[in-house]
Amino acid sequence: MDSSRLPDAADNGLLDRRTLLRAGLGSAAALLTASAHGTRPDHMRQPGAPMSGTSPPATELARTAIQSQPGTLGSGASRTPLQHLDGLITPSRLHFERHHAGIPTIAAHAHRLVIHGRVKRPLVFDLDALHRYPIVSRLQFLECSGNSAALLTPQPADMDCGAIHGLISASEWGGVPLNILLDEAGIEPGATWAVASGADAPAMNRSVPLEKLYEDAIVALYQNGEPLRRANGYPMRLFLPGWEGNASVKWLRALQVTDQPAMSRQETSKYSDLDVDGNARLFTFPMGVKSIITSPSPGLTLGEHGIYQISGLAWSGAGRIRRVEVSADGGKTWAEAQLDDHVLDKCLTRFRAAWRWRGAPAVLMSRATDATGAVQPDRAANIEGRATGSFYHVNAIQAWAIDSHGAARNVYA
Amino acid sequence: MSMRSLILLACLSCVGVLAEEQDIATVLAPSLGETASADDLTSLTLNVLPDGQGLPAGSGTVSEGRALYAAHCVSCHGVDGQNGINDALAGGHDTLTSNRPVRTVGSYWPYATTIFDYINRAMPYRDPGSLSHDDVYALTAYLLHVNDILDERATLDAASLKRIEMPNRNNFIWAINPGATQ
Numbered sequence: 001m002d003s004s005r006l007p008d009a010a011d012n013g014l015l016d017r018r019t020l021l022r023a024g025l026g027s028a029a030a031l032l033t034a035s036a037h038g039t040r041p042d043h044m045r046q047p048g049a050p051m052s053g054t055s056p057p058a059t060e061l062a063r064t065a066i067q068s069q070p071g072t073l074g075s076g077a078s079r080t081p082l083q084h085l086d087g088l089i090t091p092s093r094l095h096f097e098r099h100h101a102g103i104p105t106i107a108a109h110a111h112r113l114v115i116h117g118r119v120k121r122p123l124v125f126d127l128d129a130l131h132r133y134p135i136v137s138r139l140q141f142l143e144c145s146g147n148s149a150a151l152l153t154p155q156p157a158d159m160d161c162g163a164i165h166g167l168i169s170a171s172e173w174g175g176v177p178l179n180i181l182l183d184e185a186g187i188e189p190g191a192t193w194a195v196a197s198g199a200d201a202p203a204m205n206r207s208v209p210l211e212k213l214y215e216d217a218i219v220a221l222y223q224n225g226e227p228l229r230r231a232n233g234y235p236m237r238l239f240l241p242g243w244e245g246n247a248s249v250k251w252l253r254a255l256q257v258t259d260q261p262a263m264s265r266q267e268t269s270k271y272s273d274l275d276v277d278g279n280a281r282l283f284t285f286p287m288g289v290k291s292i293i294t295s296p297s298p299g300l301t302l303g304e305h306g307i308y309q310i311s312g313l314a315w316s317g318a319g320r321i322r323r324v325e326v327s328a329d330g331g332k333t334w335a336e337a338q339l340d341d342h343v344l345d346k347c348l349t350r351f352r353a354a355w356r357w358r359g360a361p362a363v364l365m366s367r368a369t370d371a372t373g374a375v376q377p378d379r380a381a382n383i384e385g386r387a388t389g390s391f392y393h394v395n396a397i398q399a400w401a402i403d404s405h406g407a408a409r410n411v412y413a
Numbered sequence: 414m415s416m417r418s419l420i421l422l423a424c425l426s427c428v429g430v431l432a433e434e435q436d437i438a439t440v441l442a443p444s445l446g447e448t449a450s451a452d453d454l455t456s457l458t459l460n461v462l463p464d465g466q467g468l469p470a471g472s473g474t475v476s477e478g479r480a481l482y483a484a485h486c487v488s489c490h491g492v493d494g495q496n497g498i499n500d501a502l503a504g505g506h507d508t509l510t511s512n513r514p515v516r517t518v519g520s521y522w523p524y525a526t527t528i529f530d531y532i533n534r535a536m537p538y539r540d541p542g543s544l545s546h547d548d549v550y551a552l553t554a555y556l557l558h559v560n561d562i563l564d565e566r567a568t569l570d571a572a573s574l575k576r577i578e579m580p581n582r583n584n585f586i587w588a589i590n591p592g593a594t595q
Contacts (some may be wrong), residue, residue: 070498071489072538101538114453115446123446124453132443180442192591195460202535203459209591254457259592263463263524266530269516272585278510282523283589395497 004056026079026227030359063094064342065157065163073239074102077144081165083297086177086311088139088340088348090169092224097231098144100200104251108235111199117257120186127235130176136218138241143167143287143317145244145271149391151379151398156410161297164410165398168315170348173239174222187257195256195264196238196249206247207261210238211287216241219252242317242346243285246271274387287317289376290395291324291368302357302406310337310353316370317346323369324351330363330399330413331378337366363413379412461530465575468529472570473551476523477557481548482555485537493559494518503559519560523585525577528553550574
């Protein structure tokens with residue numbers, strides 16, 4: 001521990017005695033403790049901290065690779081530090097963010113959701129009204145379609161797992177099924193789309209096929225059991241399971257039912273996929289089957305030789321994960337990974353594999369297959385046909401090289 | 414009473430309460446939406462569709478747009494929509510099949526209505542909603558002009574904007590097209 005960062009107990013740098021003991025900064029101090037109190041550590045020799053309204057995290061994990069566009073601080077992304085997490089739920093405070101003009105501070109009591117356009121009855125819902133509807137709750141992932149774009153650079157970037165892949169998170173999302181609200185408004189014949197727009201500064205909008213809204217979309221009010229975080233759409237957001245995150249419009253304030261997509265700037269100029277032949281694909285909503293090894297990964301250096309647990313995440317916008325394979329020799333041979341108990345529809349699935357590291361260099365990879373039989377592509381296949389700078393929907397296999405010192409780095413293999 | 418009996422009793426009660434379809438519907442959809450007022454709807458008329466639905470009254474000229482652009486846009490988007498610190502808005506024509514495609518309003522965007530929609534809803538970045546509809550028409554006209562789509566003496570309004578064919582209009586493929594299946 002860096003003693004220069006300890007809090008002062010008095011002027012001129014005097015440090016608190018017990019801070020020194022807790023930090024274990026001197027063998028003499030540690031010996032004194034041991035002789036006076038046997039093997040009982042400091043935190044067992046006095047009552048602990050009192051109850052408090054909230055529970056601070058034990059470690060200082062934070063979102064990573066926070067980037068903003070020049071001159072527009074609120075427009076950018078922050079990423080989930082995947083390499084420091086386990087399980088399938090992303091703590092809400094670490095859920096990735098992608099905003100187009102910052103996080104609005106919305107007075108929930110004044111917020112309204114309006115369903116209008118090609119409906120029999122244009123309707124307004126406030127938060128109190130929505131809470132009286134049957135709320136459904138599901139564990140599902142949300143992924144920005146710009147995730148993992150770093151894998152497209154010609155040379156492998158010196159980045160860690162969260163920085164490359166951290167635009168993926170999973171939560172328990174609770175909210176009102178949209179089919180109920182749409183039926184209440186009454187869809188007119190010929191309507192095929194709804195244009196969702198948010199209450200942020202740019203009134204961000206995306207067009208969504210009505211079919212998806214009827215299939216499994218919700219107006220989300222809860223994330224991991226608590227009201228949505230402001231950064232994730234408080235007081236309400238659209239949530240479209242398995243689809244690119246941008247379409248799950250945050251701070252949802254309107255759904256205009258239409259017979260055509262709006263062709264908004266987001267869905268034409270930005271979230272479209274340009275191919276080398278000059279054609280661009282619109283409305284490529286579902287996120288492809290994908291997996292990543294989160295541990296070991298860059299920054300998590302292996303220690304002594306021996307048994308290590310490879311752990312990672314797999315997901316697919318098409319449904320459940322069927323299997324994950326791992327390789328320690330750059331894809332020459334593969335072994336089946338163990339999936340954790342919860343293998344859920346359009347959710348992160350945790351996989352694990354035991355690995356004996358003998359100290360030789362290795363290249364670790366994972367490859368997921370989803371319930372439809374779709375197999376995660378390798379990097380070459382994932383890049384083929386893309387125009388330069390066409391960076392959405394990257395789901396290529398990630399390779400981490402482990403060197404003889406146990407350090408991991410991003411490689412192309 | 415065992416837990417199983419309690420659960421069974423609860424289920425039977427549910428069946429009793431929900432025996433009639435009317436009750437089930439009431440529980441699933443309590444119909445709490447209030448009829449949207451004219452004010453509610455007026456405040457939401459930002460969406461401009463590619464067929465021109467949603468375009469408000471007003472008009473603006475290329476030359477008015479040039480002055481507005483210099484005041485509100487040039488610091489981020491560069492002179493004539495190029496070489497700024499943020500998105501290029503002009504140029505890039507005929508680059509989409511090259512090794513370095515440059516996607517701008519003129520080289521890439523399929524619909525001119527999108528320009529109006531986006532400026533009106535989101536720009537200028539620090540002060541969205543501050544421009545009048547005339548201003549937005551003028552800026553749209555200017556951006557079309559610097560992309561060689563409108564003459565420098567042109568005036569733009571709802572009727573003329575929705576008729577504009579963007580150069581890259583036909584190079585988009587819909588991965589999902591729900592209208593086509595009806």
